[in-house]
Amino acid sequence: MKNIFLQYNEINKALINGLIQNGWSGSWYRENDTIVIQTNKSNKIDTKLDYYKGQRLAICLGIQIEILATFNKSFLFLEMDDISVINEDWYIINSYHEKNDKIVDILESDSVTITSPINFKSKFMAPELNDFYKSKNKELPFNTSVSCLYYSVGLLIVESLEYNLDDLHDSQLYHFLKRCLAKNPNNRFFIFV
Numbered sequence: 001m002k003n004i005f006l007q008y009n010e011i012n013k014a015l016i017n018g019l020i021q022n023g024w025s026g027s028w029y030r031e032n033d034t035i036v037i038q039t040n041k042s043n044k045i046d047t048k049l050d051y052y053k054g055q056r057l058a059i060c061l062g063i064q065i066e067i068l069a070t071f072n073k074s075f076l077f078l079e080m081d082d083i084s085v086i087n088e089d090w091y092i093i094n095s096y097h098e099k100n101d102k103i104v105d106i107l108e109s110d111s112v113t114i115t116s117p118i119n120f121k122s123k124f125m126a127p128e129l130n131d132f133y134k135s136k137n138k139e140l141p142f143n144t145s146v147s148c149l150y151y152s153v154g155l156l157i158v159e160s161l162e163y164n165l166d167d168l169h170d171s172q173l174y175h176f177l178k179r180c181l182a183k184n185p186n187n188r189f190f191i192f193v
Contacts, residue, residue: 004037004084007097011071015092018067019060024090037092043084045091048162053088055173055192057160060091061153062190068096069146072106076114077125077152080159106146114142124159126151128185147188154180 006012012035016028027038049057061083068074075082075093082095082102096103102120104112117140120133126148132138154177158165168174172192179189 002039002041002043004039004043004086004092004094006035006037006092006094008033008035009097011068011073011096014067014071015064015096018063019086019090019092022059022063024086026086026090037084037086039084039086041085041087045080045083045085045160049157049160050162051168051171051173054157054161056089057083057091058153058157058173058176058192061093062192064093065149065153065190069106074104074106074112074146075100075149075152076102076104076112076120076129077122077149078102078156079122079124080156083156110146111143112146112148114144115140122152124152124155126185127183145185145188147185147190150180150188150190151182151185153190 008030016035016037029036045057061078065074078093082093084092084094086092101118104114106112114132117138120129125133126144128144129148132142132144158177158181165174165177168177176192179191182188
C-alpha cells in the first residue's frame with residue numbers, strides 16, 4: 001500500500017466527505033493529527049491521462065474547489081505535487097494546511113487578496129499572477145479573482161493529458177478547459193456540462 005497522508009483538519013475532512021458524497025467508496029482513517037487514505041496507486045500523476053481520466057480529474061477538483069469555497073478558502077494555483085491519485089477514478093488535493101502560502105481567503109465578489117510578500121514561480125499560474133510576481137514594483141495587497149485557480153486547473157489538466165487541446169475539439173472536456181483558460185479572469189468559469 002502507498003497511502004496518502006493529509007493533515008487532520010476540518011477542511012481536509014470535508015474534502016474526503018465531498019468525495020464520499022459523490023461516490024468514492026475508498027477507505028481512510030485518522031491517526032493522531034493525520035488522515036490516512038488507503039490506496040495502492042503511486043499517488044502522483046506520473047503518466048499521461050486519457051480523456052476519461054482527464055475528465056475525472058476535472059470533476060474531482062471541481063468537487064474540492066466547491067468545498068473549499070464553502071469555507072471561503074481557495075488556492076491561488078495548484079501544481080502536480082498538490083494532487084494525489086487515490087485510484088483510477090478519484091483524485092484529492094493533498095496540500096491543504098494552514099501554513100500553505102498558496103491558500104487565500106475568498107472575499108465578497110469572489111476576489112482573493114495576496115497580503116504578504118511571497119514569491120512564487122510556477123508554470124501553472126494564471127497570467128495575472130505571473131504578471132504580479134514578475135513585476136519589480138509589487139504593491140500589496142494585490143486583489144484578483146478566485147478564477148486564477150480555474151486557470152491553473154486548466155493548465156494542469158492540459159499538461160496531464162496525452163492529447164493536446166486541439167485534439168479534444170468539440171468535446172465536453174475541451175469546452176470546460178476553454179472556459180477555465182480564458183485570458184480575462186472575469187470570463188473564466190469552472191463549469192463542466
